[in-house]
Amino acid sequence: FESGIILNTETVLALAPDLIISGQSLFTNKGLKSTEFWNQRNIHTFLPENANSPALRNHRESLELEYKFIAGLGMIFNKEEQAGKIIAEMQETVKDVQSRIRGRRKPKVMIVEGLGKNLVAYDDSKLAGDICTRLGAYVPSSPFGTVGLEYLLAEDPDVIFVVKSGGDPEAAAEYFKNIPALQSLKAVRNNRICGIALNYTYNSAIKTGSGIKKMAKCIYPDLFDI
Template sequence: MKKIWQLVSVLMMAFVLLVGCSQGDTQQSSTDKTNTTSQTNDKTSTYPMTVKDALGNHIEFKETPKRIVSLVPSNTEILFALGLEHEIVGVNDNDDYPKAATKKTKIGGMEFNVEKVLSLKPDAVFAHESNAKSVEAGLQQLKDAGIPVFVVKSATSFEETYSTIKQLGQITNKEQKADQIITSMKEKVKDVQAKVANVKQRTAFVETADEPDIFTAGKDTFMQEIFDLAKIKNVVDDQSGWFKIDTEEIVKRNPDTIIVMEDYVPNIVEKVKKRQGFDSITAVKNDAVVKVDQDLTARTGPRLADGLEEIAKAVYPEAFK
């Protein structure tokens, strides 16, 4: 189930990015002119507030949410990072970070249990643009019950991730904490860039699914932005989005490093090395097949900067000694 969730998340992220590029500027969160989300000098949110979500719906929050349900892992990680552990009453079945999330009531996976959510009596439900269409009927039932349902945008860049964290901080009266998280992330990004600034650029290939259905990221993806920030040359940047690739093509591209993210496959690093023809790849010859936790880059939240660092370490380990 986790494999399916991760693969869907990656593909939906790619889809949203490509759609966003064709539509021009990304839709920014905004407030209703007649009922604004004003901030005082100490950054305390003012209620009631009306905020526009990723689908363009104006959602009213009459007061600071005290009982929160999160429908996807990326939302959950942001909400916990904002210090809302006690307010969170329900999370997705796939939530495994932070550890405290595993102790919360589970409300279902890709399709949530409406009755379970209603039984938790939330005053705020945070859904996600990536699967909003597939759970549309369930979300409508929650809305019909009078529960504010806010659909969080599918962030396709670091900047959009910062905006999402900022927005959730405003809604939950945690804007100062949100600013601290964003500042910390930006500092880590700068630190990573400083460490790799003087290295000789290497090539890399990343995969998120094992053969026979190997998926990788080309240009116009979040992974490409990470590669660019980390001064890594993507061997498939002549292709767009996430796509399926065969082993013969990987051999032909001959990356210096292979980054694998299949945490559901036992001994995946050794398995990759033993694929037919891979013994001729530079990455295999130099023992540069590295496993990185996919959640660090697939979940667009506070750990995204950590994901950038892990990718950079995988390609330029000497820069981080």
């Protein structure tokens, strides 16, 4: 529909859709109400199970759940064969990475996003962390959704992904590299800070394959050109 439209409950009701596809964060009292609200009005809803808020730990996210969402989209739009090919390509990429790194030491990887004075930590319970784990990395579990710089200093990872929502991920990574308090980190000293767009790490759907390749290349720059 037209750009600039205000997306609220009244507007969507006026559009009379057959189906709403959205992340979980849209279906709140301050957003578009609950999925039950729409289902009671014979309007179907389809939500990706990985779409927790980045800072929340409501349930464990995984690559399998992203495959499931893509397969579901294929069924809805009668594109099951195309969806299957997208999933198979991602699975093949993961398998290829795993075969190439067999026997190597697990690098410690952390994925963070700026949130005011704190950082959102995408740990091993989040989709981005699960992808890095499948790629042979060790992603520390975080007891909290948000952490301070002290947490990074204590973990001292080999590789850090800096997530950017809008704007330039590489500029966000460059800013991160220059934070005075973080100059002692291995990842900073070895220039292993990688910027990555939010749509590769959160609710990524068909962009998941590109995200897998981006992460593999940043974790193993000596081995991969994919």
